Amino acid sequence: MYNSILHWNNWSEGLAFLTIQEKTQNKDLESIFSRALNGRVLFKNHKALQSDYVPDHLPFRAQQVTSIAEILAPILHNSRPSNLLIYGKTGTGKTAVTRHVMAKLNETCIDKKVQAMFVYSNVRMAGTEYRTLGDLASNIGLKIPFTGLAVSEVLFRIQNHIKTQGLKTVFVLDEIDYLVHSYSDDILYDLTNSSDKIAPGFMSLIGISNDLQFKEQLGARVQSRLSEEEIVFPPYSAEELRTILNERAALALNQSSYSGAAINLCAALSGSEHGDARRAVDLLRISGEIAEREGSPELTEKHVRMALQKIDQDRVSEALRTLPLHAKIALLASLNACKNDSPNASSGAVYEKYCELAKESGLEPLTTRRVSGLLTELDTLGLITASIVNYGRYGRTKKITPQITILIAEKSFDSDDTIKHLLAKTKN
């Protein structure tokens, strides 16, 4: 029986498991399994720390909850609520509060037999205009093929569906700034401007934005329509963050299994910049997972620090692994160009290195324009920093500074032959 289990684990967990297996006696194995089975040493409700969890109680957000509820309330007597724009930095509870109110309102609607639909969609998760609309459509019970139609066609079908079914809908578009940034505000215009096409149904739009300047990017015609109402979410203070974390911890963890000090550290580490509650909760969850895997009876400050490291490492590895080939080469070129003495290089120098490396592995180098673009992408991923500097007479460049070491790159690139080859060359 053990054999089969071990065999299976080898497949699924690969080499990492092998080393454990070598060192571990059967006794230890049993204790690992029994701990996993009887579990619940640390966690009593793991869900409460997951990122999509919407808590029942939202501290320090009572005012926002009331505002949103008041704005949406008209739907209970079948009139169209105002469109709403919600601002606030990441992790200030925008999504949680909105979803919370939506859920409550939905309950009330069912209770009072009011026909209304509340639809939530995250634009950045959806990825594109098309998929966002598709997402909305499927949530109001309309099937849209996931490709093959024109965007305008999807829009038309949605409007038509609302019209013929007489639907009363509230659409929530999370991270709406992403949509406007990468596309345009055209669909927003069409969405907000369709009331006569969809009568007797109606549709309100709630936009959630991380970007406080978002409104300025909108064309005037959309601006006035979309932001009939506005709510701003301020960041949490360190004090508030601590309260929130404590509340979540109480929900998710067994009482005796964590220390106040660990919670405080979580709050301090993740909230110091701008009161990001989501980060803090994530950090707490990872800490708990690490502690549990370690078999520790208590979540301590040590685990929190380990978790912080893990989050960073994971973020980097993930980013590295999913990078397109030429972006990887561009990254290596940056590392290469900044290798000795100089901690940074001009984009021109990086491009030269890049060409060298690309030819080395038999690839046709991309143009400067494209590589410049790749470098900006690497910058937004935080793998390098690319700041623009002026050398006056001697031109104007992006100054490239890698944010990772060759060693980290090595760890994350281990499965790619072309890259491995170049990496070896880069190292010496």
Next chain:
DNA sequence: CGTCCACAGGAATGACGGGCGG
């Protein structure tokens, strides 16, 4: 005080692999 470097980065366009309705 104007020039001019060494690029940045926007816009338009195209190739490509893929999925759809008809």
Next chain:
DNA sequence: CCGCCCGTCATTCCTGTGGACG
């Protein structure tokens, strides 16, 4: 199967620009 549209990646062409140098 065709014709259409999708998103992604890439190219080409382009205009813009801060400030040291002359």
